[in-house]
Amino acid sequence: MDIAALELKLLAAVKADDKAEIVRLYRLAGEAFIAQNDINAGCFNLTHAYVHALETNDPAAAGLHKTLVLYGREE
């Protein structure tokens, strides 16, 4: 995972207020960290994806919530 490249894309998405892209990129980052067994960094990014998904009623919210619950980060 090229975190630097991801961050650049994220900044561009934030600048464009492209919420769907923000959700997608945070999710990608979160899943990548979890794949590396960095659960805290993973849940940090998944949390951001979840919050923006909640805000926009993005269908990704349900899956993100499930993952966060699995790691004890949501109820």
Added chain:
Amino acid sequence: MRDAATTDLSNTLQPVETALGLPNEHYVNKDVYLEERQSVMFANWAGIGFGFDCPNPGDVMPVDFMGMPLLVVRDQDGEIGVFQNTCRHRGMILVKEKANIRGTIRCPYHSWCYGLKGELRSTPHVGGPGHNLHDNIDRRELGLTRIRSFIWRDIILVNVDGKAADFETYAAPLMERMKEHTAPLFHSNGFSFEVACNWKLAVENYCESYHLPWIHPGLNTYSRLEDHYHIDNDGPFAGQGTTVYRQLEGEQNEVFPDFEGLSEFWDKGAEYPVLFPNVLLAFQRDHVYALLVLPQAEDRSIERVELFYSFDPKTRPDLAALIKKNTRQWHAVLQEDLFVVEGMQKGRHAVHFDGGKFSPVMDNPTHDFHLWVAGQVENGRG
């Protein structure tokens, strides 16, 4: 100048024959304005907006109600709710302009998220980075602070302190009086005025018919002073009525269709009550309006007027011109009152003005309002 705790209301709390109006401080003093905010506006049911302001599920509208940040929300079930417009975390304002919320309301500060019914849905990083839970954060106790609200005739009313009687009890005498007016209302349009006066002067002027021949000579050509009567009683409302209401006609003599369910009285009758503290109403056979007096400061108010008909204006393009004419007419009539209420506001800086002497015959509804306000203020003082 007296401060809020010491304004003397004894001369106001008298029968109309001997009473004086509220003291000057109730119109020009910031402390008294704030005292009335609590004792009069927040302790009763005040109008803050209209249901049609938020027509769709997810619509949100922030309202600054005398400095109190409120948020009107239409949830996914179509119900209107009113909340304090502040996050339960740090008190940040949640919504700063009208919007449609697709999902949750996200605080722009630390992103706590709330559902449209006020429930707290997410508390990101509240237990540390990536940890969104904490034993001391009980989301069930941290939903948005709901403000008591009621929708009546599409008017959104709130009781901020939560202690007033239920709205249907509070407004029962007026609802009983207007019980024939139950037909659906269709909003057409409206207008507003920014007025350099204390909110009460706009109410007081609306309550009485005494001024009509002098201020509204156009009305007096067909609706003379003697055709008007007082609406005064023990309930939280007062106003005036007429027995010679005349329907507006268009170029082809077209008129607005009547509301269904009205008795013969309304063929020529019309009534203009104020539901205290700030909801000014017009009931007529073929259209109604609501005028909300929205206080901005002790010497500034906004009058917001919205007109409603018995039909959906979108379905009657043939009446569009008449609606426009009607709106223009009410705009002109209500505008005629502005110099009076602004003049009375200036008059309240005259240090020897004693609140004013009422006509025992013509000022009864105005006196009712003064009595009611004074009573509310006294109640607030305990």
